[in-house]
Amino acid sequence: xxxxxxxxxxxxxxxxxxxxxxxxxxxxxxxxxxxxxxxxxxxxxxxxxxxxxxxxxxxxxxxxxxxxxxxxxxxxxxxxxxxxxxxxxxxxxxxxxxxxxxxxxxxxxxxxxxxxxxxxxxxxxxxxxxxxxxxxxxxxxxxxxxxxxxxxxxxxxxxxxxxxxxxxxxxxxxxxxxxxxxxxxxxxxxxxxxxxxxxxxxxxxxxxxxxxxxxxxxxxxxxxxxxxxxxxxxxxxxxxxxxxxxxxxxxxxxxxxxxxxxxxxxxxxxxxxxxxxxxxxxxxxxxxxxxxxxxxxxxxxxxxxxxxxxxxxxxxxxxxxxxxxxxxxxxxxxxxxxxxxxxxxxxxxxx
Amino acid sequence: xxxxxxxxxxxxxxxxxxxxxxxxxxxxxxxxxxxxxxxxxxxxxxxxxxxxxxxxxxxxxxxxxxxxxxxxxxxxxxxxxxxxxxxxxxxxxxxxxxxxxxxxxxxxxxxxxxxxxxxxxxxxxxxxxxxxxxxxxxxxxxxxxxxxxxxxxxxxxxxxxxxxxxxxxxxxxxxxxxxxxxxxxxxxxxxxxxxxxxxxxxxxxxxxxxxxxxxxxxxxxxxxxxxxxxxxxxxxxxxxxxxxxxxxxxxxxxxxxxxxxxxxxxxxxxxxxxxxxxxxxxxxxxxxxxxxxxxxxxxxxx
Numbered sequence: 001x002x003x004x005x006x007x008x009x010x011x012x013x014x015x016x017x018x019x020x021x022x023x024x025x026x027x028x029x030x031x032x033x034x035x036x037x038x039x040x041x042x043x044x045x046x047x048x049x050x051x052x053x054x055x056x057x058x059x060x061x062x063x064x065x066x067x068x069x070x071x072x073x074x075x076x077x078x079x080x081x082x083x084x085x086x087x088x089x090x091x092x093x094x095x096x097x098x099x100x101x102x103x104x105x106x107x108x109x110x111x112x113x114x115x116x117x118x119x120x121x122x123x124x125x126x127x128x129x130x131x132x133x134x135x136x137x138x139x140x141x142x143x144x145x146x147x148x149x150x151x152x153x154x155x156x157x158x159x160x161x162x163x164x165x166x167x168x169x170x171x172x173x174x175x176x177x178x179x180x181x182x183x184x185x186x187x188x189x190x191x192x193x194x195x196x197x198x199x200x201x202x203x204x205x206x207x208x209x210x211x212x213x214x215x216x217x218x219x220x221x222x223x224x225x226x227x228x229x230x231x232x233x234x235x236x237x238x239x240x241x242x243x244x245x246x247x248x249x250x251x252x253x254x255x256x257x258x259x260x261x262x263x264x265x266x267x268x269x270x271x272x273x274x275x276x277x278x279x280x281x282x283x284x285x286x287x288x289x290x291x292x293x294x295x296x297x298x299x300x301x302x303x304x305x306x307x308x309x310x311x312x313x314x315x316x317x318x319x320x321x322x323x324x325x326x327x328x329x330x331x332x333x334x335x336x337x338x339x340x341x342x343x344x345x346x347x348x349x350x351x
Numbered sequence: 352x353x354x355x356x357x358x359x360x361x362x363x364x365x366x367x368x369x370x371x372x373x374x375x376x377x378x379x380x381x382x383x384x385x386x387x388x389x390x391x392x393x394x395x396x397x398x399x400x401x402x403x404x405x406x407x408x409x410x411x412x413x414x415x416x417x418x419x420x421x422x423x424x425x426x427x428x429x430x431x432x433x434x435x436x437x438x439x440x441x442x443x444x445x446x447x448x449x450x451x452x453x454x455x456x457x458x459x460x461x462x463x464x465x466x467x468x469x470x471x472x473x474x475x476x477x478x479x480x481x482x483x484x485x486x487x488x489x490x491x492x493x494x495x496x497x498x499x500x501x502x503x504x505x506x507x508x509x510x511x512x513x514x515x516x517x518x519x520x521x522x523x524x525x526x527x528x529x530x531x532x533x534x535x536x537x538x539x540x541x542x543x544x545x546x547x548x549x550x551x552x553x554x555x556x557x558x559x560x561x562x563x564x565x566x567x568x569x570x571x572x573x574x575x576x577x578x579x580x581x582x583x584x585x586x587x588x589x590x591x592x593x594x595x596x597x598x599x600x601x602x603x604x605x606x607x608x609x610x611x612x613x614x615x616x617x618x619x620x621x622x623x624x625x626x627x628x629x630x631x632x633x634x635x636x637x638x639x640x641x642x643x644x645x646x647x648x649x650x651x652x653x
Contacts (some may be wrong), residue, residue, distance in 0.1 A: 051451075053616075055400075055616050055617065055619065056616070058399060058400060059400055059616070062399060062400050062401055080399050083398070083399075084399055089539035158495075158516045158519075165617075166596070166617060166618075198429045200602045200603075203518040203601075203602050203604075204516065204519045204601065204602075205600065205601050205602060206602055207519075210490065210598070217494075217496065218496075219494055219495050219496060243637075334398075335395070335396045335397075335398065335413075335619075335620065338396075338619060338620060339396075339423065339618065339620055339623065340615065341618070342614065342617070342618040342620065342623075343423075343427065343429065345613075346428055346429050346430070346605065346610060347435065349603060349604075349609075350429060350432055350436070350603065350605065351432065351600070351603075
């Protein structure tokens with residue numbers, strides 16, 4: 001029993017002396033194969049720390065966590081970190097493969113000119129459904145109407161979940177009403193609130209985690225959820241031989257796109273390794289591995305050739321040009337807007 | 352004389368030694384955070400979470416102290432509504448726990464001494480597995496494909512009633528709240544009931560009291576401290592609970608715990624979150640004070 005521990009201690013001691021890259025990443029957001037390949041290539045070690053939402057990551061950094069070379073936040077969190085002056089500007093001379101990225105995902109509103117961030121992967125917030133059940137019920141799935149209109153929901157009572165997220169649900173409702181997902185006019189928010197309150201009696205729950213399982217098991221038939229979660233539910237349903245598929249669809253009114261980007265935190269001791277890692281992840285093969293693992297959207301044009309055809313042809317992972325223009329990234333709200341939205345959310349929950 | 356002065360000083364030292372650690376604990380982990388919460392509630396929220404600075408060099412930045420969170424709370428009934436709803440939920444949980452725990456505690460207290468320890472062990476057995484695992488188990492038990500749901504809905508169907516969803520409902524929340532807090536009611540009740548002198552019951556019987564009278568006039572009044580302790584141990588944590596409504600609740604099951612958590616994590620509004628926490632504490636203290644006063648008036652039996 002003692003010998004392996006000693007060995008482990010020796011190993012840790014040895015590794016600390018070597019080069020270490022500290023990566024602060026989402027849970028399950030990089031393939032082990034990719035990590036192992038980078039480690040052999042750079043003769044260094046990658047130490048990962050995980051978070052499950054942006055707020056958690058921001059809170060941890062705000063509380064003084066340091067030593068992270070690389071973080072992979074979503075757009076609005078990048079914006080937040082930029083304004084806090086917490087990021088190190090990129091040295092693009094060290095990133096020769098940057099032109100692999102689809103220009104549609106560069107020069108975003110949260111980081112004009114990509115001074116700080118390199119796109120990593122994206123997720124869409126869309127509709128996911130049980131193929132067999134919805135075909136049976138003959139409900140159109142190309143619109144948010146399926147989530148919000150009582151005439152459809154009547155057939156789905158108690159079989160629908162929506163995300164337990166103020167911004168995401170509001171964005172879906174705003175989109176359905178024909179507004180921008182980033183609309184901040186209070187009258188429009190109230191319209192969205194009324195739409196949600198009207199649909200709410202038909203929904204089973206506000207849910208941001210267990211809906212994957214509920215979809216797989218067949219308890220829930222229609223969700224407002226993240227594309228990667230719906231992908232996961234589909235894989236699970238296939239593995240369990242459920243006899244139905246879980247399919248994702250982008251509503252024609254548009255949806256929210258969350259672009260996660262690699263950024264260098266100021267406290268990171270190894271910007272050199274971090275740049276190497278970013279350039280490594282810009283290689284198509286490495287970028288593709290994540291998409292093949294979790295079904296995430298991939299902004300890397302060179303990666304397409306390595307992606308499994310079924311995923312590459314899935315319009316909910318790689319939307320076509322007409323759908324792409326209807327996707328919006330969420331911008332951060334100011335403190336007053338946050339408070340007003342929180343009250344509207346409380347009203348939604350209580351009504 | 353000399354003796355009299357040394358003994359108190361020695362006892363005083365022991366008193367300090369004994370009460371020191373709990374006092375330190377209370378100061379560091381209850382009083383200090385409480386003060387910080389109070390102070391935070393009068394500040395402006397920071398742009399990235401946290402608090403806006405008290406004084407900033409740039410007059411443009413938000414700074415200083417304010418009453419705006421309190422004004423915001425009282426500007427709308429909605430938050431009071433959440434409080435009332437949570438209070439009712441906590442009250443219901445406490446009552447159900449009491450009704451379920453009392454007979455059980457009585458049973459354990461009246462069993463032979465040998466088996467009592469085993470029975471108490473069985474009561475605390477759920478604590479050996481993680482609380483969240485228990486909650487996830489309830490998700491399976493109450494899910495639409497569970498035997499329970501199918502049986503219930505089969506019966507309802509016979510009477511021509513539409514099927515019900517057990518999971519993601521206030522019912523599911525209540526069930527899990529009772530499940531998670533029942534041992535906290537059983538244990539104080541048991542420790543109280545165990546100490547009752549059986550001679551009192553014998554005396555009551557000799558004086559012609561029937562079983563119900565013996566319970567209602569002797570056992571129940573004597574067990575009031577246990578009831579109070581158990582109720583407090585259930586009522587107060589339930590008010591702060593946010594995990595259960597989040598996992599098992601439906602579209603309307605927001606309790607004040609969820610509201611507070613959301614201010615800190617989702618909305619990044621620490622001052623308002625602090626205000627809600629303080630008002631919750633005030634509400635709890637008020638209720639406990641009221642309960643003690645009412646209990647004090649009625650509880651002069653044995």
